[in-house]
Structures are given as structure tokens and as C-alpha cells.
Amino acid sequence: MKVLVTGSKGFVGRNLTAHLREDSRFEVLEYSRSNSENELEVLVKQADKIVHLAGVNRPKTENEFKSGNQDLTAKLIHFASQSNKRPHILLSSSTQAELNNPYGESKLGAEQEVLKYHDQTGSRITIYRLPNLFGKWSRPNYNSAIATFCYNVANDLEITVTDPTIELNLAYIDDVVDSIVANLLSDNNNGNNTYVAVPVTYKKTLEEIVTLIQSFKNMRESLLLPNYQDLFVKKLYTTYLSYLKEDAFSYGLTKHEDNRGWLSELIKSDYMGQMFVSKTKPGITRGNHYHHTKVEKFIVISGEAMIRFRHIEKSEVIEYKIEGNEARVVDIPPGYTHSIENIGTDEMITLFWVNEQFDTQKPDTYMNEVIK
Structure with a gap:
């Protein structure tokens, strides 16, 4: 035709x-x-x-x-x-x-x-x-x-x-x-x-x-995703991105660094929680805490990890060995203290999803060693 x-x-x-x-x-x-x-x-x-x-x-x-x-x-x-x-x-x-x-x-x-x-x-x-x-x-x-x-x-x-x-x-x-x-x-x-x-x-x-468009610009600092459940918001955000200068497509994140490596918040949302990305040095363990309501997903992007769990009322330790080339997700249920250790020789990169944004007034995070 x-x-x-x-x-x-x-x-x-x-x-x-x-x-x-x-x-x-x-x-x-x-x-x-x-x-x-x-x-x-x-x-x-x-x-x-x-x-x-x-x-x-x-x-x-x-x-x-x-x-x-x-x-x-x-x-x-x-x-x-x-x-x-x-x-x-x-x-x-x-x-x-x-x-x-x-x-x-x-x-x-x-x-x-x-x-x-x-x-x-x-x-x-x-x-x-x-x-x-x-x-x-x-x-x-x-x-x-x-x-x-x-x-x-x-x-x-x-x-x-x-x-x-x-x-x-x-x-x-x-x-x-x-x-x-x-x-x-x-x-x-x-x-x-x-x-x-x-x-x-x-x-x-x-x-x-105008309020929505200004919130899109502020997103690079707030990290708050638009509410894509509203189709107008989704379409307006798509439109806004098309007006970025070609040398402004990329932006940096705040890195929280210590002797373990670094961690950055990636995105946040009022309806789907938030995501983090971290780089962990060999031999370092992160976590050793549990949650009552908060849940998470871990995916190792690069390196080798040992993810350990222990029900807070029990002594048995459960282990999952995960490698970056597996594209394997590990769910973190409530009531299980958990940790992730870099057991490889290279730095480990991990992506974390949490079902709610971190609230300093109610963090729902309780320190508890997995291996006692």
C-alpha cells in the first residue's frame, strides 16, 4: 500500500x-x-x-x-x-x-x-x-x-x-x-x-x-521514579526525556564508600520501593540483619557470592552460592537474618531491590549475626 x-x-x-x-x-x-x-x-x-x-x-x-x-x-x-x-x-x-x-x-x-x-x-x-x-x-x-x-x-x-x-x-x-x-x-x-x-x-x-515536568528534572537528585501507573505521567516523562541535550543523557549517583567497597541508591518509588547497586571487596561480608516486613531481592551481576540465611528462632544456617554469570535472583524473606559475602578473588557487584524506601524513623532493620 x-x-x-x-x-x-x-x-x-x-x-x-x-x-x-x-x-x-x-x-x-x-x-x-x-x-x-x-x-x-x-x-x-x-x-x-x-x-x-x-x-x-x-x-x-x-x-x-x-x-x-x-x-x-x-x-x-x-x-x-x-x-x-x-x-x-x-x-x-x-x-x-x-x-x-x-x-x-x-x-x-x-x-x-x-x-x-x-x-x-x-x-x-x-x-x-x-x-x-x-x-x-x-x-x-x-x-x-x-x-x-x-x-x-x-x-x-x-x-x-x-x-x-x-x-x-x-x-x-x-x-x-x-x-x-x-x-x-x-x-x-x-x-x-x-x-x-x-x-x-x-x-x-x-x-x-509544569509541576510534573519540574519533578522529572529533580528526579536525578531525588531518584524518585514517576508514577507510571498514571499513563499521562508515563507519556509526559517520555516526552520530557526527548528534550535533554545529547551531552546530558548521563548523570552520576552519590557513592557511599567505606572499607567494604561502595554502595549507591539507583532509583526510588512510592509504589515499588527502591534499588541499590554495590561493589564489594573480596572477603567482605555485608548484611547480618533481618526485617519483620521489609523484603528484598539480590542479584549478583559480577563475581562470586555466598548468601547465608538463618531463621531468627533457629540455629541452622542456609547457604546459596551465586555466581555473576548465572543471572540468578535470591529472595530475602522476613524473619531471616541474612548476609552476602564476596567469596571470589575479584570485586563483586550486586543489585538490590527493596520493597519500600528506607525510613530512618522506622528502618525495620535489626542487626543479628547469621553465623554465631
């Missing part, structure tokens, strides 16, 4: 073409501002389906709204009407089409051109009235407020919010792309002149958005 994507170098276009190229069912044709009108005609007449994303939303003059939205769509419709394929056209419009402003009027005009195409040819059409979009590759200070906020916070720039109570209706770019791809693959020819809504949207205030 040959799919022409107009506006292929824009925010939605770049994400869409990347997804389409991953699917062997599609052959992607691209049209952008660098192409001529003659090239548009050639591309339209090759296409089985057209995703018309090209348009203008921040012109230098108001006249560009009409020429970049309605008039460009009219040209595309003219070429599609002359095509033997009479392609299915999916139009990217905006919720602004319901408003009485130059941009909204130009998007409504583009919709009307597509509707006329169906009336004249009977060809299938799909019209998306998109809300505010966010996601990777959106241009700051152009496409969306979220792009601007993410870019500025990630790059230590000031942000300005005049009214934090303003609520945005938002859709995530991959949800939009998934819907478009599903429509491209659909053979349902019923219900032409279809207005399609993005299946997943979110209503969030500017205050909520």
Missing part, C-alpha cells in the same frame, strides 16, 4: 513516517515544504491513501492561514480527483475549526474541501479534529506549550505561566499515530465523511503539567 504523507517533516509527520516505515505493508511517499506543486501532483497520483498533515499554524501574516491550509488542501483534492486510484484521504484538522478565528476558519475550509472530494468521487475520507498534541520531536515555542515547558526545564531555561489554572485538552503523539495507522489498515468503507476522535485524551491544567 502506497501512503503519501504530506507535512512529513513536521511533528506528526516525522512520528507517523517512522512508524509506517517499520511496517512492510506500507510504502511511504513524502511531501514537505521543500517539494514543488508538480511533485505533489506526481505523488498524489501514485498514492493509495493520503495522510494530509501539511498546514500552517504560526504564519507571518493571516493570509498564510488560508493559503497554507484551505488552498493547499484544495490543490491536493484536485490532484486526487484526477487520480485513477481516488485515494482514501485522512485529513489532520483541529478542534480550532469550531472557533471563529483565522486559523480555525482555514482548518474548517480544508475540511470542506475534503468533504466535497467525497461528494464528487465517493471516495473514503477521514477527518481528525486534533486537540493539543505532545510527544517527541515537537518543536518548542512552536508546536505546543508542553514542548516549550519540557525544552526549557530540561535546558535550565525559565518558563512563564500567566494562568496556572488553564486546562488543556491533550493527546499523545503515539496514540494519534496508532489511530491513523489503524484507519489506514481498515477496510471499512461505511460511514464516509467520518470525523474521527483520538481514542485517548487527557485534560490537565498548566500547573499540573
